[in-house]
Amino acid sequence: MHLKYESQLREPLVYGDKTYKQVTEDIVRPIEAKPTKLWYVGFYIAVALLMFGVYSVYREVTYGIGQWNLNKTVGWGWDITNFVWWVGIGHAGTLISAILLLFRQGWRTGVNRAAEAMTIFAVMCAGQFPIFHMGRVWMAFFVLPYPNSRGPLWVNFNSPLLWDVFAISTYFTVSLLFWYSGLIPDFATVRDRAFTKLRKRLYGIASFGWTGSTKHWQRHESLSLVLAGLSTPLVLSVHTIVSFDFATSVIPGWHTTIFPPYFVAGAIFSGFAMVQTLMIMVRKVFAMEDYVTIGHIEAMNKVIVLTGSIVGIAYLTELFMGWYSQNKYEGYTFWYSRAYLFSPYGWSYWGMMACNVLSPQIFWFRKMRRNIFVTFFMSIIVNIGMWFERFVIIVTSLYRDYLPSSWSVYYSPTIWEIGFYAGTFGLFFTCFFLFAKYFPVIAIAEIKYVLKTTGEGYKNQMTKIEDQKLEEFVHEHAHH
Amino acid sequence: MAKKKFVVGCFDDEAVLFPAVKKVRTAGYKIHDVYTPFAVHGLDHAMGLRETSLHTAGFIYGITGTTTAVSAISWIFTKDWPLNIGGKPHFALPAWIPIMFELTVLFAAVGMVLTFCYLCQLAPFVKKHHFHARATDDLFVMVIECTDKTNTDDLQAFLSSNGALETKVEVAEDGWWLGRYDKDEMPFEEKQIVAA
Numbered sequence: 001m002h003l004k005y006e007s008q009l010r011e012p013l014v015y016g017d018k019t020y021k022q023v024t025e026d027i028v029r030p031i032e033a034k035p036t037k038l039w040y041v042g043f044y045i046a047v048a049l050l051m052f053g054v055y056s057v058y059r060e061v062t063y064g065i066g067q068w069n070l071n072k073t074v075g076w077g078w079d080i081t082n083f084v085w086w087v088g089i090g091h092a093g094t095l096i097s098a099i100l101l102l103f104r105q106g107w108r109t110g111v112n113r114a115a116e117a118m119t120i121f122a123v124m125c126a127g128q129f130p131i132f133h134m135g136r137v138w139m140a141f142f143v144l145p146y147p148n149s150r151g152p153l154w155v156n157f158n159s160p161l162l163w164d165v166f167a168i169s170t171y172f173t174v175s176l177l178f179w180y181s182g183l184i185p186d187f188a189t190v191r192d193r194a195f196t197k198l199r200k201r202l203y204g205i206a207s208f209g210w211t212g213s214t215k216h217w218q219r220h221e222s223l224s225l226v227l228a229g230l231s232t233p234l235v236l237s238v239h240t241i242v243s244f245d246f247a248t249s250v251i252p253g254w255h256t257t258i259f260p261p262y263f264v265a266g267a268i269f270s271g272f273a274m275v276q277t278l279m280i281m282v283r284k285v286f287a288m289e290d291y292v293t294i295g296h297i298e299a300m301n302k303v304i305v306l307t308g309s310i311v312g313i314a315y316l317t318e319l320f321m322g323w324y325s326q327n328k329y330e331g332y333t334f335w336y337s338r339a340y341l342f343s344p345y346g347w348s349y350w351g352m353m354a355c356n357v358l359s360p361q362i363f364w365f366r367k368m369r370r371n372i373f374v375t376f377f378m379s380i381i382v383n384i385g386m387w388f389e390r391f392v393i394i395v396t397s398l399y400r401d402y403l404p405s406s407w408s409v410y411y412s413p414t415i416w417e418i419g420f421y422a423g424t425f426g427l428f429f430t431c432f433f434l435f436a437k438y439f440p441v442i443a444i445a446e447i448k449y450v451l452k453t454t455g456e457g458y459k460n461q462m463t464k465i466e467d468q469k470l471e472e473f474v475h476e477h478a479h480h
Numbered sequence: 481m482a483k484k485k486f487v488v489g490c491f492d493d494e495a496v497l498f499p500a501v502k503k504v505r506t507a508g509y510k511i512h513d514v515y516t517p518f519a520v521h522g523l524d525h526a527m528g529l530r531e532t533s534l535h536t537a538g539f540i541y542g543i544t545g546t547t548t549a550v551s552a553i554s555w556i557f558t559k560d561w562p563l564n565i566g567g568k569p570h571f572a573l574p575a576w577i578p579i580m581f582e583l584t585v586l587f588a589a590v591g592m593v594l595t596f597c598y599l600c601q602l603a604p605f606v607k608k609h610h611f612h613a614r615a616t617d618d619l620f621v622m623v624i625e626c627t628d629k630t631n632t633d634d635l636q637a638f639l640s641s642n643g644a645l646e647t648k649v650e651v652a653e654d655g656w657w658l659g660r661y662d663k664d665e666m667p668f669e670e671k672q673i674v675a676a
Binding site for chain 1: 492494515516517518519520523524527529531532534535542552553561568572578582583585586588589590592596597599601602604605606607608613614615616617618660662
């Protein structure tokens with residue numbers, strides 16, 4: 001028998017004196033119960049937003065990119081801002097499920113399922129923007145390298161924009177596989193306790209005939225570990241490559257070498273904020289406070305204050321380099337277009353600074369980290385800030401380029417640009433509401449695996465072991 | 481495919497399951513499988529299963545991906561259509577590293593998941609016999625394959641004395657078939673085979 005012991009000093013990850021059966025019941029309950037009124041209200045709002053987004057995209061596809069306020073100078077605006085914003089949010093899921101698995105962070109088990117789902121939906125939203133930005137969206141398949149009758153004219157493998165195609169599609173595929181392979185055993189749990197025919201049939205299909213065989217679990221463990229090992233560099237590579245879209249150009253404010261780590265830290269920052277927003281709602285609505293505990297929220301807030309500060313250092317480094325390089329274009333971009341409060345877009349830079357760098361510092365205080373309302377409020381502030389960051393990077397670098405005669409008039413979005421963005425919120429939340437209703441939002445099997453080491457009821461029994469003498473301990477737990 | 485006879489013992493605690501597995505094996509019975517609601521670490525060793533080689537397969541898929549990327553891009557950019565991009569070298573290896581990396585990960589992940597599903601016979605519409613519905617909930621279900629010499633009563637008593645809460649004898653199909661979980665059809669012949 002393997003010894004399951006964890007120090008009493010660590011907070012339990014599962015509150016209450018739970019049995020395995022209780023864990024199943026608690027997590028499967030929302031799937032088996034009728035959705036609440038609140039769920040319907042939220043779901044319909046999400047669908048309505050999605051419909052508005054579909055109409056906005058319809059306008060853009062029918063009448064062309066002129067439906068947006070982009071111009072020759074500001075060629076990337078809200079669309080690419082939103083793309084980077086959504087991709088960034090999509091980083092927390094894989095970070096939680098992969099990197100924290102390799103680092104043996106037990107608290108990941110409570111939030112990894114929902115965070116991975118969020119990742120997948122966020123990447124789906126992100127993908128819409130570059131695709132529809134192409135204008136003639138029916139030609140979108142031209143980005144794929146395949147033998148064709150146009151030469152064959154191949155794509156440019158040396159271009160960061162193509163790297164992005166590979167990075168985002170690989171990231172989406174691998175995240176989806178990782179997520180679904182973890183879901184198979186949990187679907188089997190839902191299937192085996194289903195009391196309606198339809199549920200038995202559908203979860204039977206979704207569970208792929210999973211039995212729980214020891215050999216299968218052994219392979220499953222191996223698969224999860226290797227997928228985690230692969231996803232860890234993958235998640236870092238994705239936002240690195242997104243940052244290359246900017247960093248390999250010659251636009252002042254973009255071609256800086258700190259972009260990859262700066263973007264990755266920012267992505268984790270905004271991703272964790274979105275996980276907080278969603279998990280605080282999920283734990284409340286589905287009464288899962290025992291599984292997503294204050295301890296989980298505090299742990300995520302620590303990540304937020306760390307990554308927020310890394311992002312802050314990156315902002316300051318950029319300002320410093322803007323001066324130290326003595327390059328007048330860099331200096332103009334950083335010290336006039338961005339940091340000067342009364343320049344046309346100065347408000348967005350200082351909005352970013354306030355949301356991303358200053359306000360998360362309250363998480364140095366334990367009381368604040370463990371306060372649900374502060375966390376929820378801050379999670380939204382952080383994501384507003386991270387949207388500003390991308391907007392600042394894109395628009396303030398573009399709107400005044402090298403030649404004053406081509407400086408653009410003030411760029412602001414049209415209703416259809418805003419509609420497209422709102423539509424991706426609709427898509428994201430439609431998917432998330434369906435996920436929350438039909439999928440186990442917490443990884444059942446993983447919670448059961450850590451239950452006897454980190455469950456509150458089991459931890460209390462550890463006192464016995466802590467008081468034991470060494471000889472007694474060895475006698476009881478050594479392999480015979 | 482044919483049916484076999486099994487003795488099933490259900491346990492509700494890993495701490496009881498481990499010594500039971502050991503005793504059943506020492507007594508000379510053949511454990512068909514142990515079905516558990518989550519991955520019980522060390523159970524595979526206790527049952528004498530060998531380590532999986534899935535990660536080796538993953539490595540092979542990974543290097544296949546790397547090779548695919550580097551060979552495809554170098555053929556395209558140096559042989560098939562050498563494009564002049566700002567006068568830079570046609571064989572621009574450093575610029576290909578991102579795509580080489582992405583394809584390595586993609587091939588490894590997709591290949592491993594498909595191999596995993598193939599080895600464990602997992603796919604949509606696949607159905608298998610489940611010895612106990614609570615094996616995915618809170619029970620650890622040990623299934624022992626019977627030979628013609630097995631005395632099922634003795635074996636059941638033996639399992640109970642080792643902590644099994646519930647024991648039963650079942651004649652079941654041990655393969656998989658295409659079926660629906662809301663229906664109990666069994667498209668196989670009723671012939672029963674007994675291990676020697």
